[in-house]
Amino acid sequence: MSCEPEIIFEDEHLLTAYKPEGWLVHRSEIDRHETRILLQYLRDLSGSHLYPVHRLDKPTSGIIIFGKSSEVASRLQQQLESEYSLKNYLAVCRGYCPEQETIDYPLPPVADFKHQRKRAKSELPRQEAITLFRRLATVELPYAVDRYPTSRYSLVEIQLKTGRRHQIRRHFKHIQHPLIGCPKYGKSSHNRFFSQQFDCRRLLLHAVGLEIKHPVSGKLLALRAKPRGEYKKLLDILGWTNTLNHWNSSV
Template identity: 70%
Template sequence: MDPEILFEDPYLVAAYKPGGWLVHRSSIDHHETRFLLQHLRDLVGCHLYPIHRLDKPTSGVILFAKSSQVAARAQAELASESSVKAYVAVCRGWCPEEGVIDYPLPPVSDFKHQRKRPKADQPRQPALTRFRRLDTTELPYAVDRYPSSRYSLVEIELETGRRHQIRRHFKHIHHPLIGCPKYGKSVHNRFFAEQFGCARLLLHAHRLELNHPATGERLCIYAPPRGCFASMLETLGWVLPAR
């Protein structure tokens, strides 16, 4: 799937980022050739400034500004309590119906010289994640050590934006996300790849709300999952909340 522009005005561009695309060039992945920022610049014909980020395997709504001044104001809006950054994800097990994960996280180091730093030199940062369970399923397959396997569809809202926060927090509460090779469980990841043809991280940024940094109007951008994620939801009879 290619990226798609979801919203554009003289100040902002919101786009759908497919899973597997980097937002911009990075030394983390020297071999990647798909960069969302460059792709969108070619489409809109002007320089764009990232306002926030989505990890490479995460799909969904992402916002850019057409000037550095608007980008700074938009970042302040996204950091305010009035903004909403909502995701949908599939996790192992039946997680609680709703909850708040308040668990400080140490920084994640992507570069080799940073990884050499002792963990004691990397203080934990406050991290807060809210979630509510949307649906559950129990499948008649012995994926792990039980005769059947349970999974939950959850909607998640971030109060803070630490790197890999959602994946790390759901691992912390023993409900790791499906499709995550780093913080998940490989047997469940393989099961979803084989059973549903979905060999990706099942985490999607489906809704972004903020006050427009230039006009002050309320801006709500919504994009449901696509591709194998959408097909898997349909197969399981799971329906996302109305926008």
């Protein structure tokens, strides 16, 4: 149940769009054979030259913003790196996570290239990484995925205070509530269960909201992008759609 990218908001200075899972934001040597490139797709769709401001990982879906000039992109990037912007995500994790918590756990850089992997992890400098989250809903399913007769999962609202690579996935692994559908930091038994039981094979991480001041007018932009495709279908199956609708109306 794949989705196409869609423009959410556009003016003469910037463009925001929905990024489906499985799309790269821009071309990368790490995944050189991928042909679904969001930047090129939106340039063709809008007829405008676009400058990347931030990135969503390939398996993550949701809202993303581009500048239409290097100056606007730079202003937006500075905002996103400050405490004055809000970046909200929705995720599904294993177990009943705490109702509310701040994860303040420094992370070393992710080693994508061979020359970076030659250094021991202990030698890599750790960077400040802060993630806030709040549990929105839980479910207990009558399936024995691990050693227990039932399996528990949580729907979580997440707010990033810093933007380290794979920060959310790494932080939730650190607190022993790994995200569903993550092959690198998740748990394979639960990933297989969601694939086989619900036909859901994607990472359950979605950038649902972004609040930022317009870099030219100064007007507050409160942008939203609800989950689509497999993610939305899963929310319906688990009975979380009403919870999400109520949450959407309150933020």
